[in-house]
Amino acid sequence: MLSRPAFKGLAINNQKRIQNGLNMYFSREWGKYDLELIYSKLGNDINNDLCIRFSESDFNLDVLDGG
Numbered sequence: 001m002l003s004r005p006a007f008k009g010l011a012i013n014n015q016k017r018i019q020n021g022l023n024m025y026f027s028r029e030w031g032k033y034d035l036e037l038i039y040s041k042l043g044n045d046i047n048n049d050l051c052i053r054f055s056e057s058d059f060n061l062d063v064l065d066g067g
Contacts, residue, residue, distance in 0.1 A: 002018050002021075002022060003022075003035045003036075003038045003039035003042070003043055004039045004043055005018050006018040006019045006022055006032075006035040006039075007019075007032045007035045007036045007039065008036075015032075019031075019032070019035065022035070026059055028059065030061075034061055037061060037064050037065070038054075038061075038064065041054075041064045042054065042064070050063070050064070
């Protein structure tokens with residue numbers, strides 16, 4: 001997923017474009033903090049079990065806050 005470049009490492013306009021694309025694809029309204037949370041908990045395959053729980057919860061961010 002593109003969670004890291006959606007909140008850091010790119011020019012702001014490119015971050016926004018990636019954020020918009022992710023939100024359209026997942027039918028969400030994730031902000032920069034949400035995408036940072038997703039990356040910090042799931043980026044680089046850091047926690048496969050949590051990733052599965054997140055996707056099975058229909059991408060409920062509460063799973064990551066408690067996970």
